[in-house]
Amino acid sequence: MGQGKFISYLRVSTDKQGRSGLGIEAQREAVTSYLNGGRWTLVSEYVETESGRKSDRPKLSAALSHAKAMGAKLVFAKLDRLTRNVDLLRSLVASDVDLVFCDLPNVPPGPMGKFLLTQMASVAELEAGLIGERTKKALAAAKARGVKLGNPNGARALRGKQTGNAEAVAKIKDKAAQRAMDLQSIIQSLKRSGITSVRAITEELNSQSISAPRGGEWHPTAVARLLKRLPKAA
Numbered sequence: 001m002g003q004g005k006f007i008s009y010l011r012v013s014t015d016k017q018g019r020s021g022l023g024i025e026a027q028r029e030a031v032t033s034y035l036n037g038g039r040w041t042l043v044s045e046y047v048e049t050e051s052g053r054k055s056d057r058p059k060l061s062a063a064l065s066h067a068k069a070m071g072a073k074l075v076f077a078k079l080d081r082l083t084r085n086v087d088l089l090r091s092l093v094a095s096d097v098d099l100v101f102c103d104l105p106n107v108p109p110g111p112m113g114k115f116l117l118t119q120m121a122s123v124a125e126l127e128a129g130l131i132g133e134r135t136k137k138a139l140a141a142a143k144a145r146g147v148k149l150g151n152p153n154g155a156r157a158l159r160g161k162q163t164g165n166a167e168a169v170a171k172i173k174d175k176a177a178q179r180a181m182d183l184q185s186i187i188q189s190l191k192r193s194g195i196t197s198v199r200a201i202t203e204e205l206n207s208q209s210i211s212a213p214r215g216g217e218w219h220p221t222a223v224a225r226l227l228k229r230l231p232k233a234a
Contacts, residue, residue, distance in 0.1 A: 004072070005073070006031075006072055007066055008045045012024060012048070028077070043072050044063075046066075047059065048060060075100040089117050176213060179226075184231075205223070
């Protein structure tokens with residue numbers, strides 16, 4: 001049960017979501033449920049309409065400043081409303097504001113919340129470093145075996161390798177078509193909610209942690225190809 005003064009931070013991924021309120025009400029309800037009718041005051045609410053991949057969060061900065069000035073706690077509906085950007089996570093840790101996460105009710109505001117963010121920042125930084133290190137080692141090992149890195153003939157050589165490989169190309173296309181059909185109902189739901197542009201769909205798929213065909217995040221080009229594979233009604 002919450003006690004004291006709170007400022008809430010809500011985030012949606014697109015301008016259209018920000019205008020429609022899509023996703024905001026669920027976050028608002030999570031905040032109210034967490035505070036649970038205690039002796040508390042919700043001083044203010046800040047709504048950010050940004051991509052999760054961007055580190056520039058003007059509303060978050062404003063919410064932090066407001067909370068610090070009021071001696072209030074800053075409450076987040078969900079931990080995933082924060083970015084994985086290491087610098088931004090560390091700036092939150094360095095702030096003199098108690099942070100509360102509604103989806104982590106057993107983590108009290110104060111040092112524990114900041115400790116959690118410190119661990120997240122460390123893991124994100126470690127992952128980035130390990131990926132870079134593995135890539136360097138793989139390239140070095142290949143070079144030591146005498147493998148010539150890169151292709152001296154460029155795209156011409158790649159076109160040559162594809163010649164006579166129609167069966168493999170057909171399998172790739174079939175797999176892509178099947179993946180598109182798997183996502184058809186999701187795309188239809190997004191469009192019914194007013195999310196229709198390629199960029200908006202891209203951001204929403206990433207926001208929902210739906211993996212792209214080759215893993216990782218979606219990009220507008222991949223989403224455009226996906227939409228072309230779907231029936232026009234989708």
